[in-house]
Amino acid sequence: MRAIHYLQRYWQLYIMLLPVIAYFFVFKYMPLYGVTIAFKEYNPFKGVNASEWIGLDVFRNIFAMEDFYTALRNTFLLNGLDFVFGFPAPIFLAICLNELKFASFKRLSQTLLYLPHFISWVIIGGIMYQLFATNYGIINLLLAKIGIAKIPFLSDSSYWLVTYTSVGIWQSIGWGSIIYLAAMTGINKELYDAADVDGASRLRRIWHITIPGIRSTIIVLMILKIGDMVDIGFDRPYIIGNVMVRDVSDVLSTFIYRVGLQNSQYSTATAVGLFQAVVGLAFVLTANYVSKKTTDESII
Template identity: 50%
Template sequence: MKSVNTTSSFRRYIKRDWQLYAMLLLPLIAVFIFKYGSFPGIVIAFKDYKILKGISGSDWAGFDVFLRAFRDKDFWLALKNTLVFNGLDLIVGFPMPIILAILLNEVRNKHFKKVSQTVLYLPHFLSWVIIAGVFTQLLSPETGMINILLSKLGFDAIPFLNKNLPWAVTYILVGVWQTMGWGTIIYLTAITGISDDMYEAATVDGAGRWQKIKYITLPSIKGTVIMMLIMNLGRIMASSFERCNAFGNPLVKDVQYQLSIFIYNKGLQSLDYSLATAVGVFQSLVGLLLVLAADRFAKSIGEEGII
């Protein structure tokens, strides 16, 4: 009886909101084609893939392709840089959307709040090519506005994009700037779901804004924070080719070289699709294991997790 009622309710929703479901259909099709439809291609990682022979005609190589990747010294350099920069992105960048969402929630002027949100969201929609072009002009040692201001103040020019340490700091900070505004959406939604009665009761008890944030806002969004942290841990092995390539130059190759660059250079440019796929499978597997481990740890300390 319950399943019949559920089916009839679903049909009623479809009939009533068919336009919304139709809009949802296109992205769902895209997800199935590009995310799930590519699953059979993973077998390339275990074959000596030749384009002319195709997947089925290529010879099996077992784990030889993985071993070949692991023996490459460039792979370990790329892996080290990927872990270091993704770890720094997580440490520096993960708290920023939370802090920003709390600050935006405290803004009482609705017009200023909407304008601020729009300005903060904008960098998310810019390509890394545009962002890198803008910051290259701003941070140029000789003609960049930042270094011109520093020289007028009596300081030496800083090689932001030409030496390893300044480049690494610039890379991290620009990445945080690009993502933090968009990342506030989920946290603002979670904060919006907090009952006003809790804040009103705290006001009656004499709590100030910082006390409300500490004892109401942060505990109320803790589940969302943990969920997002677990999901971000799953991307610890990923690296953005667009970001690395846009900011890259030969002077900082030692720190700029990440797994996405390794896959492009050693796999796609050299037509070694087996190697590229094997490294991609390795990245996904490690990310999956990290998500499962983080989820289990979250549950062991009394949190819900995501699975």
């Protein structure tokens, strides 16, 4: 009866919610039927329903492929670097912006730092090759003019990992700081006033007021980040990577592209995608459980 009462009272809100429900149903839930391809010998000419069931044979073939383990290792490696170096970066930036006293300079800084988020990775890749290419990159040309040996930013695996991580931080740090800045606005300003009266330094205020004030936000985003450890975007490693650094740039998303689209092994590509989803869910639930037990903060 309570549900009917709310429906009658707030029917306008429920009508506004219908397009969102329809979106998730059509684009999120209906495509889940395609997961059955992972358990079939899929034939595009027969369709999903008429294709023959083969059980777990596709997964057995995947786990016997050396390229799969290489892609899985690289996925964990690149996501691990992003987690260690990229996750704290927006927190640090948000704290720095929050401490700025000049409002106009703060707004200008935020605008400039947000801009890279809206640049396509295709454009960023082109800029990177113009800057970091070994033979014609601007940086290496300048190094050569002053007598310093050229640095293989994009052709040596170790340098490529540093370049990949650094560019990722540059692209996402400004946009990622928005959430933390929003969380900081909810911190009681009287706490800062009291700290000033007690003679606390700026670092003390940050450590004892700002960081505890956004702790719940940090934990929630950390749990979600851990859930994405086995999931990685296609555009960034594909555009920045090349054949010379394929031993570290070939990840699960590029593996799926190569196997599924280039080699037409649709069942294999679907199975790898399902593997990513299941492992990612396990990571989220595990991180959420550990967080709830240790800090009493969780997302569910």
